[in-house]
Amino acid sequence: MELRPPPKQQxxxxxxxxxxxxEEEEQEAAAMxxxxxxxxxxxxxxxxxxxxxxxxxxxxxxxxxxxxFFLGSSRDVAASRRHDDAFRGTHGGSGDVNIGLDxxxxxxxxxxxxxxxxxxxxxxxxxxxNHRMEATTAVDAELRRVxxxxxxxxxMLDELTRSYSALYHQYxxxxxxQNHRHPDHLIMNSNRSSLTQTHRTAATTQQxxxxxxxxxxxxxxxxxxxxxxxxxxxxxxxxxxxxSLTSNTGGxxxxxxxxxxxxxxxxxxxxxxxxxxxxxxxxxxxxxxRARSEAPMISDGCQWRKYGQKMAKGNPCPRAYYRCTMAIxxxxxxxxxxxxxxxxxxxxxxxxxHNHQLPPAATTMANTTSAAAAMLLSGPAASxxxxxxxxxxxxxxxxxxxxxxxxxxxxxxxxxxxxxPTITLDLTQTPAGGAxxxxxxxxxxxxxxxxxxxxxxxxxxxxxxxAMYLPQQRAAPGMLPAASAGLGGARQPSVMETVTxxxxxPNFTTALAAAIxxxxxxxxxxSLSTTPRSASGVAVxxxxxxxxxxxxAASPALTAAEAPAASGSPPRLATQSCTTST
DNA sequence: CGGATTTGACCGGCGC
DNA sequence: GCGCCGGTCAAATCCG
Ligand SMILES: [Zn+2]
Numbered sequence: 165m166e167l168r169p170p171p172k173q174q175x176x177x178x179x180x181x182x183x184x185x186x187e188e189e190e191q192e193a194a195a196m197x198x199x200x201x202x203x204x205x206x207x208x209x210x211x212x213x214x215x216x217x218x219x220x221x222x223x224x225x226x227x228x229x230x231x232x233f234f235l236g237s238s239r240d241v242a243a244s245r246r247h248d249d250a251f252r253g254t255h256g257g258s259g260d261v262n263i264g265l266d267x268x269x270x271x272x273x274x275x276x277x278x279x280x281x282x283x284x285x286x287x288x289x290x291x292x293x294n295h296r297m298e299a300t301t302a303v304d305a306e307l308r309r310v311x312x313x314x315x316x317x318x319x320m321l322d323e324l325t326r327s328y329s330a331l332y333h334q335y336x337x338x339x340x341x342q343n344h345r346h347p348d349h350l351i352m353n354s355n356r357s358s359l360t361q362t363h364r365t366a367a368t369t370q371q372x373x374x375x376x377x378x379x380x381x382x383x384x385x386x387x388x389x390x391x392x393x394x395x396x397x398x399x400x401x402x403x404x405x406x407x408s409l410t411s412n413t414g415g416x417x418x419x420x421x422x423x424x425x426x427x428x429x430x431x432x433x434x435x436x437x438x439x440x441x442x443x444x445x446x447x448x449x450x451x452x453x454r455a456r457s458e459a460p461m462i463s464d465g466c467q468w469r470k471y472g473q474k475m476a477k478g479n480p481c482p483r484a485y486y487r488c489t490m491a492i493x494x495x496x497x498x499x500x501x502x503x504x505x506x507x508x509x510x511x512x513x514x515x516x517x518h519n520h521q522l523p524p525a526a527t528t529m530a531n532t533t534s535a536a537a538a539m540l541l542s543g544p545a546a547s548x549x550x551x552x553x554x555x556x557x558x559x560x561x562x563x564x565x566x567x568x569x570x571x572x573x574x575x576x577x578x579x580x581x582x583x584x585p586t587i588t589l590d591l592t593q594t595p596a597g598g599a600x601x602x603x604x605x606x607x608x609x610x611x612x613x614x615x616x617x618x619x620x621x622x623x624x625x626x627x628x629x630x631a632m633y634l635p636q637q638r639a640a641p642g643m644l645p646a647a648s649a650g651l652g653g654a655r656q657p658s659v660m661e662t663v664t665x666x667x668x669x670p671n672f673t674t675a676l677a678a679a680i681x682x683x684x685x686x687x688x689x690x691s692l693s694t695t696p697r698s699a700s701g702v703a704v705x706x707x708x709x710x711x712x713x714x715x716x717a718a719s720p721a722l723t724a725a726e727a728p729a730a731s732g733s734p735p736r737l738a739t740q741s742c743t744t745s746t
Numbered sequence: 747c748g749g750a751t752t753t754g755a756c757c758g759g760c761g762c
Numbered sequence: 763g764c765g766c767c768g769g770t771c772a773a774a775t776c777c778g
Contacts, residue, residue, distance in 0.1 A: 469749085469750060469751085470750075470751055470752080471751090471769095471770070471771075471772090472752095472753085472769070472770060472771080473751090473752075473753075474767090474768070474769075474770095476767095476768085477766090477767070477768090483768090483769095485769070485770075489749095489750090497769095499769090747778105748777105748778095749776100749777090749778095750775100750776080750777080750778105751774100751775075751776070751777090752772105752773100752774080752775070752776085753771105753772100753773095753774085753775095754771100754772100754773095754774105755770100755771080755772090755773105756769100756770080756771075756772105757768105757769085757770080757771095758767105758768095758769095758770105759766105759767090759768090760765105760766085760767090761764105761765095761766090762763100762764085762765090762766105
C-alpha cells in the first residue's frame, strides 16, 4: 500500500495489481471482522423479497410448499392439528345436524354413558339419539381416519424429500469423486458411505465437502440425519464468517498477485491461504442462459454490480461483467451479452456459487438449470431418452423433468469447448404456454469435466435441494478441477442411474407436495393445476435454510417464510422473460 | 454522501 | 518475446 504510486498512475500496472491484492485482503479482513457474516447471509436470505413470488404465479405456490416442507417434522404436528380444526369447522358449518354431532364428537368417550342415561329417559328419543350417535361416531371415525392418513402422507412426503436430498447429495459426491480422483482418503470414505446409506451419506458428504475440519461433529451429524444437518448448518454459518469459506466459495477466484515487490515481501502470506485455496488448476464450470429480452439484463432475482464491459471480438455488442452483491463476498459473476445474430436474445453466463441464499425466483431458475445440467450429465443416451420422453411418454424422468421445470422447456446444451465446461440453457424458442411441446434437450458434447459442480455453479442459485442440508458444500464442488477425470470409468452407469433417479424424484416429490399442501392449505389449489412447477418451491425451501447461516438453521422454515419481509429492492425489471415465456 | 456505473488501463494465458 | 484476448481493477463519474 505504501508503495502505491500516486493515484493518477494507472499505467503502473504492477502497483495496481498489488493494490488488487490488498483489496482482496481487505475484503477478507472485513469478512472476518463480521464474525456474523453468516448472519448476514441469513438475513440476506431472509430478505429475499416476496416480490419475486408476486412476480410469478408459480412463486406463490412455491411459498406454500416451502412452508410445508420445512415444517416437516416439528411443525408437522401443528399443521395437522390445524388441519383437523379446519376440517371440523367445515363440517359443522355445512350440516346443521353436524353441529350436534360435532359436540358429541368432542366427547366421544362419554357418549356411551350419556346415551345410556338418555335412553332411560325416553324410548323413541333414545333410538333417535342412538342413531345420531352412530352417525356421529361414524363421522368421527372417518374424520380421524382422514386426518391420520393426512398425517401419514405428510410423513411420507417428508421422508421422500429427505431421501431425495440425500440421494442428490450422494450423486454429487460420486460425481465429484470421479472428477478429482485424487488420492484423498476422504474421498474414498465418502464414497463408501455413500454407497451404503443415503442419509448418512448426506451428512458425510457435507463434512467431506466442508472446508474446515470439523470431524468430531461429523460423526454425530452423520448419525443424526437431517436434523443434524441443521446443526451442522449452524456450524457452517460460523465458517461462513470465516474467510476460508469465502475463499472456498469463490473457488475459482484467483487472487491477483502483485508485482515483484509485494511478492518478495511477506504480505502475500496472509492472502496466501486464500490464494492457494482459491487457486485452481481448472476453471469452474459455467452456466449460460439464452433468453429473449429487450432489457439490458434479465432479472434473475439477484443484485448485481457491474464491474466491467468489453467489446467481444465476435460481435458488435459489448459484453458486460457483473458481480453478485447480494451478500458480501459472494463470488458469483455473470456476463451479459447480446447475441450477435439475434440481438433480441440476451445471453447471460453465470459462474460460481452463491454464498448466500437466493430469492425464490432465482431458485426456480437454478433448479431448472441444475436439473438440466444433471440431465446432460447423465450422458447422451439419457438425453436422447429425455427428448423422446418429451415427445410422448410422461413416465420418463425426462418428461417429468420438463414438467417440473418450466425453464427447461427449451433446450439445454452442454459444451466442452473452452477452458471451462459450459451448460447452456436456451429459453428463446419456447412458446409461452407450452412447456412440453417445443422443448428439446440436447447434449452435444460430454466434456471431461462436467459434474454436478457445474450445476451448482449455476448462476442463479446454489444447488437446490442440497443447500438445505449442505450449507457449505457449495463452496467445494464448484471449483473442482474438472479436468482430472471425466465421468468415465466403470462408475458411470451408476452415476447415470443416480441422475435419473434424482430427476425423477423431484417431480414426484414435488407433485405430492403440491397436492398435499394444497389440500392442507385448503385454499391454494392452483398448485395442483399448474403442478409441478412447484418443484421450485421445494427447492427454495431447501435453499433457504440450507445456506447455512446459523440463524437460518435455527428456525429454518420460519426464516424462509418470514424473511421475505422488507428489503427494498426496487422491483426492477419486468423482464421476466425467463420466467414467463421468453 | 454512499453506492452503482463508466471506462481506460492492467494482467495472465495462449498462440505464434 | 510479442500481441491478442478475455477478464478484472479502480479512479472518475453518475445518480438518488
Ligand atoms: Zn450471490
